[in-house]
Amino acid sequence: MKRLISALSIFLISAITLAATADEAFENLASEYISDLSNFSPVYATLIGDHTADGKLDQVDDAARAETRVLLGEYIDAISRIDRDSLSRSNQVDAELLLHELHSSLWSLDVLQEWAWNPLYYVNLSGSGIYGLMARDFAHIESRLQNVASRLEQLPRFLEQSRASLQPGRVPKVHAETAVQQNPGLLSIIDSMVIPAMEGLSDVQRDRLNAAIETAKDAVADQQTWLEEELLPRANGDFRIGAKLYDTKLAFSLNSPLGRREITARAEREYEAVRNEMYEVAKIVYAEKHSYTSFPDNPDEAYKQTIIRAALEEAYKKLPPRDGIVDTAEEYLQQATDFVIEHNIVTMPEDPVEIIIMPEFQRGVSVAYLDPPGPLDKGQAAFYAVAPLPEDWTDEQVESFLREYNLYSIQDLTIHEGVPGHYLQLALSNRYPSTLRSVLWSGPFVEGWGVYAERMMIAEGYMNHDPLMKLINLKWYLRAVTNAIIDSAIHVDGMTREAAMTLMIEGGFQEEREAAGKWVRAQLTSAQLSTYFVGYQEHVEMRAAVEKLWGDEFTLRRYHDQVLSYGSPPMRFVQALMLDEQIPHRIN
Numbered sequence: 263m264k265r266l267i268s269a270l271s272i273f274l275i276s277a278i279t280l281a282a283t284a285d286e287a288f289e290n291l292a293s294e295y296i297s298d299l300s301n302f303s304p305v306y307a308t309l310i311g312d313h314t315a316d317g318k319l320d321q322v323d324d325a326a327r328a329e330t331r332v333l334l335g336e337y338i339d340a341i342s343r344i345d346r347d348s349l350s351r352s353n354q355v356d357a358e359l360l361l362h363e364l365h366s367s368l369w370s371l372d373v374l375q376e377w378a379w380n381p382l383y384y385v386n387l388s389g390s391g392i393y394g395l396m397a398r399d400f401a402h403i404e405s406r407l408q409n410v411a412s413r414l415e416q417l418p419r420f421l422e423q424s425r426a427s428l429q430p431g432r433v434p435k436v437h438a439e440t441a442v443q444q445n446p447g448l449l450s451i452i453d454s455m456v457i458p459a460m461e462g463l464s465d466v467q468r469d470r471l472n473a474a475i476e477t478a479k480d481a482v483a484d485q486q487t488w489l490e491e492e493l494l495p496r497a498n499g500d501f502r503i504g505a506k507l508y509d510t511k512l513a514f515s516l517n518s519p520l521g522r523r524e525i526t527a528r529a530e531r532e533y534e535a536v537r538n539e540m541y542e543v544a545k546i547v548y549a550e551k552h553s554y555t556s557f558p559d560n561p562d563e564a565y566k567q568t569i570i571r572a573a574l575e576e577a578y579k580k581l582p583p584r585d586g587i588v589d590t591a592e593e594y595l596q597q598a599t600d601f602v603i604e605h606n607i608v609t610m611p612e613d614p615v616e617i618i619i620m621p622e623f624q625r626g627v628s629v630a631y632l633d634p635p636g637p638l639d640k641g642q643a644a645f646y647a648v649a650p651l652p653e654d655w656t657d658e659q660v661e662s663f664l665r666e667y668n669l670y671s672i673q674d675l676t677i678h679e680g681v682p683g684h685y686l687q688l689a690l691s692n693r694y695p696s697t698l699r700s701v702l703w704s705g706p707f708v709e710g711w712g713v714y715a716e717r718m719m720i721a722e723g724y725m726n727h728d729p730l731m732k733l734i735n736l737k738w739y740l741r742a743v744t745n746a747i748i749d750s751a752i753h754v755d756g757m758t759r760e761a762a763m764t765l766m767i768e769g770g771f772q773e774e775r776e777a778a779g780k781w782v783r784a785q786l787t788s789a790q791l792s793t794y795f796v797g798y799q800e801h802v803e804m805r806a807a808v809e810k811l812w813g814d815e816f817t818l819r820r821y822h823d824q825v826l827s828y829g830s831p832p833m834r835f836v837q838a839l840m841l842d843e844q845i846p847h848r849i850n
Contacts, residue, residue, distance in 0.1 A: 284346075284348040284349050285353050287343075288357055291337070300318075304316070304319065305390050305394065308395060311636030318412070319388075324427075327377065334367055338364050338368070344357070346358075355699070355831055355835045358845065358846070358847060359698070359832075380433070381424070381438060381441035384420070386624070387420075393451050399642070411467075415477060418481040430492065431496065433498075434785065436786065440782070440786060441489055441493070450621070501786075503753050508789060518800065522754065525792055528746075533747065541561075543732050544733060547576055547729050548569050548573050574737070582672060592617050598677050608682050609690060616646070630675055632647075632684035633645040633646075634688040670734035674731075674738045675738075679712070684708060687708065687712075691828075699829040703830035709798075710796065711801060714801040717735065720735045739798075741770055741772065743770075744770040745795060749790075753784075766780060807840075828840075
């Protein structure tokens with residue numbers, strides 16, 4: 263990369279100097295940045311649909327980090343030479359997003375330093391390096407398998423670099439434990455995706471790939487031994503990143519004027535409001551079963567708790583079979599799609615979507631996720647991935663999980679991940695012509711839209727205003743609220759596992775398996791759990807502002823289509839574009 267870096271500064275300065283306008287200069291810079299993503303990370307480039315470096319596996323040693331540091335500095339210097347106030351409004355947004363991303367990447371590299379203490383960083387890169395080549399048919403299978411062989415051949419070097427980079431004393435035990443669990447997942451990708459696809463290869467190609475597979479299996483086994491015998495016993499880092507790191511990471515993650523204290527204050531107010539609303543809905547459910555019940559005018563919290571729990575038990579009677587969650591999700595995805603079309607809620611994309619079993623190397627953090635195709639991989643399928651129940655769970659643990667993910671909850675989950683949630687939103691947003699904006703999508707916008715979609719569908723009458731559906735929907739929103747509370751409380755205020763579990767189970771009505779999984783997730787992903795609540799709050803505030811501005815001309819279809827037409831930038835930029843306000847500058 264050194265030769266590329268030495269030439270980059272000259273290229274960027276020339277491109278800016280020779281450009282006739284600021285817009286041309288910025289567009290040259292943005293185009294070069296997109297092209298350079300394969301230098302930052304070949305695996306990431308594959309995932310976004312840039313296949314120029316599909317045969318390379320990331321370099322993750324000190325020299326590579328030094329080169330990345332220089333490259334980031336080159337781009338920061340180049341963008342500072344452009345008069346951003348002279349750009350078009352669209353390019354002003356993209357320039358702010360790029361500058362924010364560059365500073366965020368540099369801070370993560372030099373200050374947060376996950377490369378030194380988070381082994382999951384390397385598990386995810388190695389697993390994604392192969393999964394990203396096999397999951398979608400962006401090229402002929404022969405070509406993709408040749409690149410798989412190339413990356414598998416490089417795996418020993420990659421894992422050796424990861425071991426040299428990690429500092430065991432800084433690694434939190436929960437991260438080491440999760441890495442031990444996830445590391446073998448690469449082998450499951452080889453067994454389930456690579457080996458079954460080898461039939462059409464020539465003898466020479468098959469021999470090379472078989473040899474690469476054996477090399478990779480040995481490398482993974484060596485890594486597993488190191489993780490279990492060297493890293494795990496010495497992992498003594500604190501998973502709590504503390505106020506200073508948390509506040510900066512939160513600001514980079516959210517790109518929002520809302521800070522930690524304001525988020526916590528809002529979440530605590532919403533916590534009380536949502537629980538009260540759940541009580542009002544629960545009374546309807548309870549009265550249907552016990553028609554002669556007389557509810558007190560001023561019930562205490564214990565009484566409300568009892569009525570809400572009794573009502574939730576009615577929802578928990580409707581459970582999917584242990585091995586039927588995927589089939590159930592498929593049925594509900596079609597049901598939600600039909601509702602959106604029938605009620606003219608938002609434009610329905612025709613992009614393909616498939617419901618799949620979550621790859622093993624990505625399990626242990628969330629129950630489900632939406633894996634969209636990269637913005638450069640046009641026409642490829644999005645994957646709604648669902649984690650199977652662990653085989654070693656007891657019957658009690660299985661029941662706890664299925665109670666949490668009852669049939670009503672799977673409907674809510676499918677709205678969030680599928681329609682009109684992440685699948686629909688990302689399919690429409692990725693039509694925006696700026697590749698840069700598609701690459702630099704905002705977590706709070708995307709997750710906030712998912713929560714907004716859940717709430718909006720219920721408000722529009724999904725499931726015929728069934729009070730049990732509304733109650734479960736409120737419970738899911740309460741989950742987003744408690745997520746925001748525990749996120750900072752754990753990492754900044756030292757919240758204990760017992761306190762977090764009590765808040766989630768007693769306060770948020772979550773089942774033990776859900777709360778236990780969230781406790782692990784909160785330790786592993788600081789500042790991420792806040793994105794749902796913050797994004798939702800910003801979506802609701804913007805919709806209220808637009809409804810006021812548009813008056814009688816407001817319709818859901820018009821509003822949703824316009825919101826999603828700008829891509830997925832942070833909400834403050836979408837609001838500026840929607841309301842014709844000044845484009846805001848970066849916060850950090």
